[in-house]
Amino acid sequence: MPTIIEARNVYKSFNNNTLGTFVLENIxxxxxxxxxxxxxxxxxxxxxxxxxxxxLLIKPDKGTIYIDEQDSAFFSAQQxxxxxxxxxxxxxxxxxxxxxxxxxENCMLPGIIQQKTKEECYKKALNLLADVELSAQAHLPVKAxxxxxxxxxxxxxxxxxxxxxxxxxxxxxxxxxxxxSHIIDLILHLHNTYKTGxxxxxxxxxxxxxxxxxxxxxxN
Ligand SMILES: Nc1ncnc2c1ncn2[C@@H]1O[C@H](COP(=O)(O)OP(=O)(O)OP(=O)(O)O)[C@@H](O)[C@H]1O
Ligand SMILES: [Mg+2]
Numbered sequence: 001m002p003t004i005i006e007a008r009n010v011y012k013s014f015n016n017n018t019l020g021t022f023v024l025e026n027i028x029x030x031x032x033x034x035x036x037x038x039x040x041x042x043x044x045x046x047x048x049x050x051x052x053x054x055x056l057l058i059k060p061d062k063g064t065i066y067i068d069e070q071d072s073a074f075f076s077a078q079q080x081x082x083x084x085x086x087x088x089x090x091x092x093x094x095x096x097x098x099x100x101x102x103x104x105e106n107c108m109l110p111g112i113i114q115q116k117t118k119e120e121c122y123k124k125a126l127n128l129l130a131d132v133e134l135s136a137q138a139h140l141p142v143k144a145x146x147x148x149x150x151x152x153x154x155x156x157x158x159x160x161x162x163x164x165x166x167x168x169x170x171x172x173x174x175x176x177x178x179x180x181s182h183i184i185d186l187i188l189h190l191h192n193t194y195k196t197g198x199x200x201x202x203x204x205x206x207x208x209x210x211x212x213x214x215x216x217x218x219x220n
Pocket of ligand 1: 014042046
């Protein structure tokens, strides 16, 4: 059974709608985890807002986000835990890594939080770092790595619990085009290997062309 994230008749405004302007207005979309999607549109059109809504980080003013046909507004703390640890992995535009820790320690964090054994987390993290071609850097402090390499750590870390979906917010936005295209190849490879659904905000038309579906948001 595929995992499905659905936005139905979703509205979002950041000014209590006093000006009658919505960032997102009556958006209905369905995402299944056997596909790859891009969210595109001009700066300010609401890509990050939509991604964060699909990640249940912010709530719609009106409308519903369904996870496998269950209304997320009524999720218990336990259901949210399962959602954040198993349904999605999030990658932000900037690589959020803990500078005091090594590459492998950063990658182990989701397992440590879930109180898995250190040995188990270490083994899993090393496998994921091999997937993102960072085996040689595993024991370096993250400070020693470039921006593109740090973004690959966050990719590996987001995959730690084998989430149904990877949600990525312009993961290559601050990288040169060669590094960026390498990371996109890697994301598609991870999709094929782990059957992880991809939902990615991007401005890059080359990336859009490589994905199954493209959602274009208009400026409101
Ligand atoms: N927390 C917030 N408070 C107030 N306004 C916000 C907030 N978050 C987003 N907005 C506004 O909502 C609109 C959409 O923002 P969003 O970040 O979703 O756009 P985006 O499409 O991701 O843009 P970009 O391509 O620049 O990343 C913008 O006008 C922004 O100023
Ligand atoms: Mg954005």
